[in-house]
Amino acid sequence: MSQPDWNARYSASEFAYGTEPNSFLKQHADLLLDPVLSIAEGEGRNAVFLASKGLRVHAVDNSSVGLAKAAKLAADRKVDITTEVTDLQNFTPEPNAYGGVVSIYAHLPSSIRAKLYPLLVKTMRPGGILILESYSENQRGRGTGGPSDPDLLLTCGKVEKEWVGLETILLQETEREVLEGKFHTGLASVIQYIGKKSS
Incomplete structure (x- = not known):
């Protein structure tokens, strides 16, 4: 896939x-139920934050280097997370295992989303x-x-089509200032989605 190394x-x-x-x-983290699965977690900034709120967090990513930094960040901030190096193309989480799923800037090809998203819905517990x-x-x-590849980017329509089995709490495309390190800096167009699995 046309992704960075x-x-x-x-x-x-x-x-x-x-x-x-x-x-x-951060704005909506209080909605999450324990435990939480965070996909494409990278260097751990989101997992460590959620752990600091008392949630058990399992962070998955295809980068062993990123997850090593995540583990160190967790140790430095005196919280615990678990990590798993995995290719999301082949990731099969256990059904009914998580109260929350987090996907922050996980830009995946549609071919992977088509397989992964239903598995992520299945891994969520009712009300997740x-x-x-x-x-x-x-x-x-x-x-x-x-x-730059549009297949890796989302629209509200893609979200509605691809996340089947969730009730939409919030779905919008909006412009906002994203200030997250040197690779995400400036006014950006983003898709924001919160979905709930029916009880």
């Missing part, structure tokens, strides 16, 4: 996307919450972050 991107001593949580996640933020197709060409 994540081990290379995370190999610098600085954190590519900073150490503070995504602001949309999904929190997602992604760059939208309208982000292309802005130069403030995100992939």
